[in-house]
Amino acid sequence: MAPAGGVGGQGCEAGRVGLTRRTFLHAAGFGAAAAALSACTPSGSGAPPSSGTTPPPTTSSAPVPPDWPKLRSSLAGKLFLPEDEGYGTAKLAYNPLFDSRTPAAVASCARPEDVQACVGVAASSRIPIAARSGGHSYAGYSTPDHGLVVDLGGMKGVEVRADGTAVIGAGARLIEVYSALADQGRCLPGGSCPTVGIAGLTLGGGVGVLTRKFGLTCDRLVSAQVVTPDGHLRTASADSEPDLHWALRGGGGGNLGIVTSFTFSTEPAPQLTVFQLHFPGGSVAEVLGGWQSFTAGAPDELWSTLAVSGGTPPTSRVTGCYVGSASGLAPLLNSLIAKTGAQPTSRYVQGKSYLEAMLWFGGCSGKPVAQCKPSWSGSGALGRESFVATSRVLTKPLDDPAQLASLMRGRTGMDVLIDSLGGAVNRVGAGDTAFPYRSALATAQVYQGATAASARSAGQTVGEVRGQLGDLFGANGYVNYIDPDMPDWAGAYYAGNLARLRQVARKYDPDGMFAFAQGLTKA
Numbered sequence: 001m002a003p004a005g006g007v008g009g010q011g012c013e014a015g016r017v018g019l020t021r022r023t024f025l026h027a028a029g030f031g032a033a034a035a036a037l038s039a040c041t042p043s044g045s046g047a048p049p050s051s052g053t054t055p056p057p058t059t060s061s062a063p064v065p066p067d068w069p070k071l072r073s074s075l076a077g078k079l080f081l082p083e084d085e086g087y088g089t090a091k092l093a094y095n096p097l098f099d100s101r102t103p104a105a106v107a108s109c110a111r112p113e114d115v116q117a118c119v120g121v122a123a124s125s126r127i128p129i130a131a132r133s134g135g136h137s138y139a140g141y142s143t144p145d146h147g148l149v150v151d152l153g154g155m156k157g158v159e160v161r162a163d164g165t166a167v168i169g170a171g172a173r174l175i176e177v178y179s180a181l182a183d184q185g186r187c188l189p190g191g192s193c194p195t196v197g198i199a200g201l202t203l204g205g206g207v208g209v210l211t212r213k214f215g216l217t218c219d220r221l222v223s224a225q226v227v228t229p230d231g232h233l234r235t236a237s238a239d240s241e242p243d244l245h246w247a248l249r250g251g252g253g254g255n256l257g258i259v260t261s262f263t264f265s266t267e268p269a270p271q272l273t274v275f276q277l278h279f280p281g282g283s284v285a286e287v288l289g290g291w292q293s294f295t296a297g298a299p300d301e302l303w304s305t306l307a308v309s310g311g312t313p314p315t316s317r318v319t320g321c322y323v324g325s326a327s328g329l330a331p332l333l334n335s336l337i338a339k340t341g342a343q344p345t346s347r348y349v350q351g352k353s354y355l356e357a358m359l360w361f362g363g364c365s366g367k368p369v370a371q372c373k374p375s376w377s378g379s380g381a382l383g384r385e386s387f388v389a390t391s392r393v394l395t396k397p398l399d400d401p402a403q404l405a406s407l408m409r410g411r412t413g414m415d416v417l418i419d420s421l422g423g424a425v426n427r428v429g430a431g432d433t434a435f436p437y438r439s440a441l442a443t444a445q446v447y448q449g450a451t452a453a454s455a456r457s458a459g460q461t462v463g464e465v466r467g468q469l470g471d472l473f474g475a476n477g478y479v480n481y482i483d484p485d486m487p488d489w490a491g492a493y494y495a496g497n498l499a500r501l502r503q504v505a506r507k508y509d510p511d512g513m514f515a516f517a518q519g520l521t522k523a
Contacts, residue, residue: 013191013207013419013480063126066148068105074117077108077154090151091143092376093132094195096386097455098140103149109171110154112260115227118150119258123229123513130516131258133171133197135377138389139484141254141516142200150258152199153377160184165222166266170199170259175362179369182355186266189214194362194372195382199259204480205250205435207443209321209361212303212423218249218433219424220264228257229513247504250435252479252493255501255520256508269354273322273329274361276348282313283342284405288418290340291318292397296441300423302332308404308418310411321361326351388450388458390466391481392473394418394441407468414465417445436495443478444469459485482518489518 072079080087082102090106092099104127107118115131122129128147133156135142143149152171158180159167166186168177175194181187189210191201198217201208206217214220223237226244234257236244247256279287291306298304304320318336322329326349337344352360359365364372364382373380398404408416420442430438437443446465450458463485470476470487477486479493486492494501505520512521 013193013196013201061124064124066104066121066125066127071105071107071117071121075107075114076110077114077151080106080108089377091149092384093135093137093140093143094384095136095138095140096384097388097450097452098143100452101140101143101145103144104146106149106151108151108154112155112225112227112233115150115152115258115260116231116233118148119227119229119231119513122148123231126513128516129514131170131199131253133199134173134195134201136193136196136200137253137482139482139518141482141518144516152197152258152260155260160186160266164266166264168198168262168264170197170261172198173373174198174201175358175364175369175372178355178358181266182269182353182358185269187214187269187354188217188220188264188266190217192358192361194358194364195374195380198262200253201480202262203248203251203253203259204482205478207419207421207478207480209303209357210323211425212298212420213300213323214267215424215428216250216435217264218435219428220266221245221249222263222265224248224259224263225261226257226259229509229511233260243504244508247434247501249433250479251497251501251504251520252434252482254516254518255505255514257514270323271325271351272354272357273324273326273349273351274320274357275322275329275333275350276317276319276346277333277337277344278346279316279318279340279342279344281311281315283340284308284314284316284408285402286342287316287318287340288398288401288404290336290338290342291418292394292401292441294336294339295420295422296397298332298420298422302329303423304336304420306418308408308416310408310414312410312412314405314408314411321357386450386452387447388455388462389445389447389481390462390483390486391446391478392444392466392469393437393476393478394444394473395437395439395476397441398472403472404469407465407472411461411465413449414461415445415447416465416469417447418442419445430496431500434494434497434501436497437476437478443481444473445478445481484517486518490520 080090091103109115128144130142130144131150132142133152155169156172157169174190174196177198190208202217226234226236234241301323304318307317309315371381374382376384421440428438430436446462448458448462477492490498502520509521515521
C-alpha cells in the first residue's frame with residue numbers, strides 16, 4: 001500500500017470532472033463548449049487477519065544520513081535534490097497549496113528495483129518516505145517536507161493479457177489506463193479525473209462512473225506487486241500475502257509499502273450514454289429528495305452524481321453515465337425527473353464509446369488523449385487546481401433534504417458532490433475488502449476553491465460544513481478524500497475494518513517506517 005497519500009495520492013474521483021469541478025459542473029451546454037479549457041453502514045468483520053508469510057523483522061540499528069550519491073547511481077531514473085535543476089518541477093503535486101513544501105529528494109523511479117533502493121534509504125536513515133503517481137492527495141501527503149518522494153510516473157505501462165486481465169504500472173494516470181484499455185476493447189471502473197494515479201484511486205476503494213455496474217476499482221484487483229518496509233518485492237493476492245491483498249483493497253494510501261504494479265480483471269468496453277440535468281435555483285431539496293429515492297432503486301447500469309452548489313439560492317445538477325443506449329436511458333431520466341417534481345432547465349444526453357465517455361467526464365471531449373494529461377509534469381494541456389476538501393458518506397437517504405439545501409444557502413464557491421454507490425458495490429461484504437461502506441447510498445465530497453491567502457479561512461468553512469454534514473449523515477468519511485482535520489479520522493475512514501487494518505499494518509511495518517499523520521502505523 002502506498003506511503004503517505006498513496007501511490008499517486010487520493011481524491012479526484014467520480015465527482016471530479018474536468019480541469020476544475022466548476023468548469024464541468026456549471027457548463028450550460030455540451031459539445032464544443034464542454035471541451036473548452038477542460039482538464040479533475042459499516043459492518044466489517046473485525047476478524048483477525050489470516051495467516052500469511054513471515055512478517056518483516058524489526059530493526060534496531062541507529063539511523064544514518066541518507067547516501068544520496070549512492071541512491072542516484074543505483075536508479076534507472078533520476079534523483080532530484082533541492083540544489084538540482086528540475087527539482088522545483090519534480091516536487092510539484094496537483095494542488096498548488098503544497099508548493100511551499102520542500103522534500104529532501106524526489107526519486108523518479110523506472111523499475112521496482114528503484115523503489116527498493118528508495119525504501120532502503122528511508123529504512124536506514126529513518127526519513128519520511130511517500131510514493132506518488134498522480135499527486136492528488138487532498139492533504140498533500142505525497143509531498144512530505146524533508147522526506148523522500150518516490151515518483152512512480154515512469155512506471156506507467158498497461159499490458160492487456162489474453163485472459164482479459166490488465167497489468168498496470170503504479171505510475172499510470174487514469175487517462176493512460178482508459179486509453180490503453182480501450183485500444184484493446186476493455187474497460188476498468190474508475191474515477192473521472194484524467195490526471196489521478198491508478199494507485200491512489202485503487203488503494204482507497206475507487207468510486208467511478210461504472211461503479212454500480214462493475215464495482216469499485218479495488219474490487220477488480222487480482223494481485224499487486226508491493227515493496228514492503230524490509231525492501232522485499234512481494235506479490236499480494238488471494239493466495240499470496242492474503243492479509244496484504246485484503247488491506248490494499250480500500251485501506252487507503254499511506255501504509256504498508258509501495259505498490260509498483262497492479263493486475264486487474266477487466267470487462268469488455270461497453271457503449272455508454274452520458275447525461276446532465278440542470279435544475280432551477282431553489283429546487284435543491286426536491287432534487288435531492290427525488291434523486292436519493294430514485295438512486296436507491298436504480299438499475300446497476302445507471303450511475304449518477306448530484307452536485308449542489310452554494311449560493312442564494314443554491315443550485316443543483318445531476319450528471320451520470322448509463323451502460324446502454326440513449327433510448328434505454330430516456331425512461332429512467334423521466335422517472336428521476338418525476339420523482340424530483342422539478343423540471344430541469346437543460347437536459348443533455350449523448351451516446352459515446354467508452355473512451356469518448358471518459359474523455360467527456362475528464363473535460364477533454366474532442367481533444368486527443370495526449371492533451372488530456374498534466375501540463376505541470378508533462379506535455380499535456382491540463383493544469384493544476386487549488387482547493388480544500390473533505391467528505392462524508394450517506395449510509396442511508398437523508399430524512400429531510402431541505403436541511404442540506406439550507407446548509408448550502410449563501411455558501412458561494414462551495415460544492416457538495418454526492419456520488420452514488422449501490423449496485424455491484426453492495427454485493428461485496430463490508431469485511432471482504434478493507435473498504436467498509438458497502439451498503440451506503442453514496443459518498444459526499446465537500447469542495448471549496450482556495451488560494452494560499454484564503455486557505456485557512458476556506459479550511460474553517462469546509463470544517464463547519466463537515467461537522468454539519470456529520471450531524472446529517474453520520475461521523476464517517478471516504479479515505480480517498482482524506483482530510484487532515486477529520487475528527488476521529490481512523491474510525492471515520494475505516495469503521496468496522498479498522499482493527500484488522502491496524503493488525504496488518506503492525507505485521508508488515510512493525511517499526512512504523514511508513515508512519516504519517518493519518519497512517520495506520522506510528523513511528
